[in-house]
Amino acid sequence: AGLAAAQEYTFKLHQPLSAQAPAQTQMLEPWARQVEENSGGRVKIEIFPAMTLGGRPPELINQVRDGVVDLIWTVNGYTPGLFPRSEVFELPNVFEGDLSAANLAMHDMLDDLREDYRGTEVMFLHVHAGNGIQIAGREIRSPADLSGVSLRTPSRTGAWVIEALGATPVAMPVPELPQALQRGTVAGALIPWEIIPALQIQEQTDYQIEGENNYRFGTTVFQVSMNQARWDGLPEDIQQAFRDASGPEWWAQVGEIWRGTDDFGIGVATGAGNQHIVLSAEETQAFRDALEPVVERWVAEVSGQGIDAAGLVEKARTLIAEHSAGN
Amino acid sequence: MTDPTTLGFLGLLVLLILIALRMPIGYAMILVGGVGITLLNGPALMLNQLKTLAYGQFSVYDLSVIPMFVLMGALATKAGFSQQLFRFTNAWLGWMRGGTAMAGIAACAGFGAVSGSSLATASTMGKVALPELRRYRYSGALATGSLAAGGVLGILIPPSVVLIIYAIIVEANIVTMFMAAFIPGILAVIFFLLTIAIYVLIVPEAGPAGGSKDRAEFLSATLGVIPVLVIFGLVLGGIYGGLYNPTPAAAVGVFLVWLFGTAQRRLSFGAIRESLMETASTTGMIFLILLGAELMKIYMSRIGLPQAAASWIGTSGLEPMTVLILLLLALILLGCLMDSLSMILLVIPFFWPVLVELNGGLYQGAEGSGFGMSTNELKIWFGILALIVVELGLITPPVGMNVFVISALSKDTPMMETFKGVMPFFAAEIIRVVLILVFPAIVLWLPRYLAG
C-alpha cells in the first residue's frame, strides 16, 4: 500500500495551546507528519489545539490515561506532584541551560521515570530553555535583590526556587500574567523567554535576567504520550512508525526547536528596548549557591514517597554532563 | 460516516426542539452533547470524561467572579441601592417630558455598574421605577419598554457575566474587555435617553412630565447616592486603575455593600440569607449552562464542524467584513430563541477561529490583516459587537427574557405592548452596532489609551 492507502489508524492528539503556537507548528505537526510518513500513510494523527476536545489543561493527563483521547502534549506542572521522578529535571543546578542535553538524559533515564507515566506510553519528553527572571522596575543581580518580591511561579518546583531566593511565589494562570504585571499583583515572573511574544511580556517588564552560559533557574518538563491500551493494541510495524519518529535524534532536535523559540522571544524583548542581563560568573555562582537547598528540599520531599531521589539527582546530573560534553 | 455539517445541524435541531419543549437549556445541551458524543465514540469515552469534566469547568479562576458579582448585586438590591439611584436620577431628570423614563434608564445604567446580569437589573429597577411611571400616567408601552431595554444595560455596562465568559473562551483579558465595554456602554445610555426624547416628541401623551422636586428632596436624593457612587468607584475604579483584578475587586465590592447595608440597618440576617439563596439559584443556573455548553462543544469538535466551517468560509472567497456581518446576523436570529449566555458559549468557540483565520492568524499584527487591526484588537472589538447583539435577544420576540421579567411586574400591560415599546430601543441598538462596525475606535480607544 502506498501513501494513497486508506488511513487505518487515526489518533486524536489533544493539546492546550492554540494551533498557531510554535509548539504545534514547529514540534507536534512535524512529528505527526513523520509518524504518518513512517507508516506509509496508514496512520493519521489529527491535532486538536486549545482544548477543543473539552476539559481544562490539568485534565489532559486523565484524558489520555482513560482513553478519552489517544495522544496528548501537556505540561507536567499542570498537575503538581503527579510526576515526582521527572521533576528532577526541573530542578535548578540539575538543569542548568542545555536543553538538548536534558532531553537526551531523560531519554536515557526513561526506565527510571516510567512509573510517573503509568497508564500511558511515552512518545517523548522535553524541557523548555529554562526559567529566567522577567521583571519590571528593578535590576536583579543577586538573590538579595529579590527579597520579599512576588513572582509568578510556573510550577511547584518553581515555587521552591522563588522561596529559596527569599521571594514570594504566586500561582496564576498564564493569561493573567500581563495584567498582573501591569498592576503589580506580581513584580515579575519566573518563565522562559519563549513565552514573551505570545503574551507581549516585553511591554510589562524592563529586565530579562539569566546566568552565564544560559544558566536558568530550573525548567519545566513536557510530555507527549499515548493511551497505554491503544499503544498495546497496535501492530508491531505501527508501533515502529511511532518509535522511529521519536528516537534520541528527535529528542535532541526538540531541544533545538525550543532553543530557537526562546532565542526568538528574547529578541522580541531586546528589540522593544528591554535589557537582557546575563549575570557574571560570580553573580551566577551566588544564585547557584542559593538554589542548592531547592535540590535538597526536593530530595527530602520525594524520598518520602519511597523514591530514590538522591540517586535520580546523581544520575540526571551525570547524564546531562555527558550529553553537554558531547555537543 | 455522515458529513460533519449534517450531524452538526441535526444536533442543533434536536437542541432547539428540546428547548422549545421547556427542557432547561443547560440540561438540553447536556443531553444532546452527551448522547451525541456517546453515539459517535462509545459510552466508555463519555463516562471517563465525566470523572473530571465538571470539576474542571467549575474551578476556573476567572469564573469565580460570577457568584461574587451576583451576590454583590443581590446585596445591593436589599441594601436599597436601586431606590437611591432612581431617587437621584429622578430628581435630576424627572421634571422633563419623558424624564421619569429617562431616570429609569440612568438608574439601570448605575445599577449595571454593580450587577453583572441584565435580568437582575431589569427586575430590580422595574420594581422601583414602575410604580413611579404609573403614577405619572406613562403609556404602558413606554414604561415597560424603556425598563426592559434599560435592563440590558446591566450587561452592557461592566461588570458583565457574558463578557467574562467571552473573555475566558477567546483567552482575552477580562479587564481589557471591561475597559473596551465602557465607552460603548455610555453610548448606549445616551442613545436610550435620546430615544425617549424623540419618542415623547412624537407621542407627547406617552410620557408626561413629572413634578419637579423641592430643594430639600433634590439635596437629599443627591447626597443619598454618594455612598453608592463611592462603592462603585472603589470596585470599578480599582479594576480600571490597576489596584486589583476582577476577582478581588468583586470580593471588595461584596464586603463594601455588606458594610454599607449593615450600617444603614437594611441588611438583616434574613436579608443576607435571601441574597445568598438568590445567588445560589442564579449561579447554579449559570454553571449548569457552562457544563452543557462544554459537552456541546466536545460533540461539535468530534464531528469536525468547526474545522469544516472554518475551511468552508476560508475558501468561500467572502470578504472578512461580510463574514463578520453574517455572523452578527446569525447571533441576532439565534437570540430570538436562546439566552445570551448559552449563545456565547455555544457559538463563540466556532465563530472566533473563523475570524482569526480571516484576519491572518492569532499573532497577526494590524499590517496586512483582514480586518485592518491586530488579532488581539479584533478579539476585543468582536467581543463587544457580539455582546451587544446577543443582548438584543433579551428584548426580541418570541423569547425576550427582559420583556418577560418586566411583564411579570406590570400585570396591566399586555406583553405585545411591551414588545412594541421596546422596538425604538432595538432600533437605537442597531444604529449603535453599525457605528461600532464603522468606527472600531469607539471600542478600542480606551483600552489603547489605558495601556499607554
Add this chain to the structure above:
Amino acid sequence: MASSHTPRRTGFAGVAETVITLWALFGGVVLIALVVVNIYAVLSGFAGRRFSGDFELTEMFAAVAAFCFLPYTQLSDANVTADIFTSRASPRWVALFKLVAALVALLFALLLLWRMYYGLNDQRDYRYTTTILQVPIWWAFVPILVSLALLALAAAINFVEYGRSMMRGGQA
C-alpha cells in the same frame, strides 16, 4: 428565568427541601470564605508580604460553592427555560414536559455522582494537589459528591411532583 416560588413542602419532601436549602446556604458560606480569602490577599499585598495561595483556593472554593448551589437551583425551578412555544399547551402537557426535564436531571445527577466518585479516587490515588499550598484536590470532591446526591434527590422530588400533577391533569 422562572424563579417561581415553591410552596413549602411537607413530609419527606419537606425534610429534603430543608436539607437542600441548608446545603445551598453552606455553599453561600463557602462563597463568603472565597470573599474573605480574596480580601485577605489584597490586604496582604498592600502590607508587602503577599499571601500566595489565593488563586488556587479561589478556584477550589468557587467550584465547591457552585456544586452546592445545583440542588437548590433544581428544586426552586430556577434553570432557564423557554416557555413561549408551549404557553398555549394544556397544563397536562406542560406537566409532562417538566416531568421529562426532571427525569433528565435525575439521570444526569446519578450518572455524574457515579463518575465523579471514580474521579475522586483518581484524584486521591494519583495525589493531585494545588501548586503552592499542596492541598489535595480530592478534598473538594467530597462536598461535591454530597451536592450531586442532593441534586438527584431534588430532581426525584420534582419528578414525583410533576408526575402527580400530570395525573391530576396539570393541576399543582
